[in-house]
Amino acid sequence: MSADDxxxxxxxxxxxxxxxxxxxxxxxxxxxxxxxxxxxxxxxxFRERGADGTSLRRIAESLGISHGALLHYFSSxxxxxxxxxxxxxxxxxxxxxxxxxxxSVEVMANAALSNLKVPGLVQLYSTLVATALxxxxxPAKEYFTSRFERVRDNLxxxxxxxxxxxxxxxxxxxxxxxxLIVAASDGLQIQxxxxxxxxxxxxxxxxxxxxxx
Numbered sequence: 001m002s003a004d005d006x007x008x009x010x011x012x013x014x015x016x017x018x019x020x021x022x023x024x025x026x027x028x029x030x031x032x033x034x035x036x037x038x039x040x041x042x043x044x045x046f047r048e049r050g051a052d053g054t055s056l057r058r059i060a061e062s063l064g065i066s067h068g069a070l071l072h073y074f075s076s077x078x079x080x081x082x083x084x085x086x087x088x089x090x091x092x093x094x095x096x097x098x099x100x101x102x103x104s105v106e107v108m109a110n111a112a113l114s115n116l117k118v119p120g121l122v123q124l125y126s127t128l129v130a131t132a133l134x135x136x137x138x139p140a141k142e143y144f145t146s147r148f149e150r151v152r153d154n155l156x157x158x159x160x161x162x163x164x165x166x167x168x169x170x171x172x173x174x175x176x177x178x179x180l181i182v183a184a185s186d187g188l189q190i191q192x193x194x195x196x197x198x199x200x201x202x203x204x205x206x207x208x209x210x211x212x213x
Contacts, residue, residue, distance in 0.1 A: 039087040104158035108185040109204035
């Protein structure tokens, strides 16, 4: 093992579900902290160069480690890019506040706007979803299949909660409405990629009007 293959001891961070779901963490505290460092740097490289320039070798070079050392955490470029997307999506956003307090009609609009703050993140999302559709198995397929189910379920739960307190009309089906809102959010983000003048937030907030009691 070469010197640059040796993991550098850095302060450990509290592990989260997202920090352990994609790739390998290595030893518990050191491995999770090292993986966090890799993803933080990967996002910076992604900001500078986009998905096409975010190769395993380039990330390794920016961290001063070997390609082989990086492969200890991410076995492929696809796995790395999925992890980069997940890491960016789950990063703290002070402007968004407490996500648990968001109304159901605000969730997707706020999430979409949060994605726009990282240059290239919407493009990466669209690319990875397309990859997931083209293959029978792989990191993108596994992650986004699970993610869509989780997002729909969370939104359905919030819609039911808002129905119970009179914030959302009672004659709509929460599960179907959740799927529709997710579809609208994804579709509008694709439109925004082609035409940035699309008013993403305002358009998604139309659901607040449509679902009002």
